[in-house]
Amino acid sequence: MTLRNLRIFLAVADCGSMSEAAKKMNIAQPSVSGTIGEIEEQYGVRLFERLGRRLYITPTGTQLREYARHILSMYDAMEQRLKNADETDMLRVGATVTVGTCILGGVLQQYISETKNQPPQVVVDNTRVIEQHLLKSRLDVAVVEGKITSPDLVTQFMMYDPMVLVCASDRNPFGSKKSVRLADLRDIPFILREKGSGTREVFESVMPHINIQWVCNNSEAILRGVEMGFGMTVISRRLASERLRSGALTELRVADAELNRQFHIVWHKNKYLSESMKQFINTCARCGERIRAQ
DSSP states (O other): OOHHHHHHHHHHHHHSOHHHHHHHHTSOHHHHHHHHHHHHHHHTOOOEEEETTEEEEOHHHHHHHHHHHHHHHHHHHHHHHHHTTTSOOOOEEEEOHHHHHHTHHHHHHHHHHHHOOOOOEEEEOOHHHHHHHHHTTSOSEEEESSOOOOTTEEEEEEEEEOEEEEEEGGGOTTTTOOEEOGGGGTTSOEEEEOTTOHHHHHHHHHOSOOOEEEEESOHHHHHHHHHTTSOBEEEEHHHHHHHHHHTSEEEEEETTOOOOEEEEEEEETTOOOOHHHHHHHHHHHHHHHHHHHO
């Protein structure tokens, strides 16, 4: 088994097609099919089922795909490190939207100040996207607000993030009431984050039937829509705090539901923990402790 074999196999597994993998790697299709055949013959396994014109990866192929991702990731990281031996590791950090908006900047400032490392590359997206990036070794470590579903990812608690139900102060559908129950919200229009968002996941976990008026992947757009009276939302208190202080938005307590959630530091269980990763994880943990103590 060579690194080239692993790269070809991984291209086929990702593309689901030998012809597409050949185009992606700029090699002839017979070379691709020949390589897959060699691996299968060498180990006496079946990596793909060929049904009609389509390929379906087998359980053995799925296992090899995970090994291949991390072997190639570590090899590429080694090569990059050796080629740039005079430079500090470039850490790849992921964050979900609330984390990226509210706390990531402070964490990165502390990390850079303490370690003197160069600023990490950062990707901010929803929980499901960040989870996939971690599983495919496109990110080294992340801080997320949503629930991680893959057993291949390690999660470490960082801090709590209280959430609030808010509406426009001058368009409260419940008049002067400051407390509601979930049943009261069934017909109220809501502006929520997209599917895959940890913020939306928290609300859907307690209220599965929601009258969704708008779907936005931008927290500022959501808050602006609520402020203009197009619907209510459930959002991190950190994101809504300025408008709550100014009186533009009003918070309503949900009497029969708990809307709090947690931020977690996440990385792949098979990931080699470089010194920069360890430093970043430690910085996140200490920042979480400091915020909790405030």
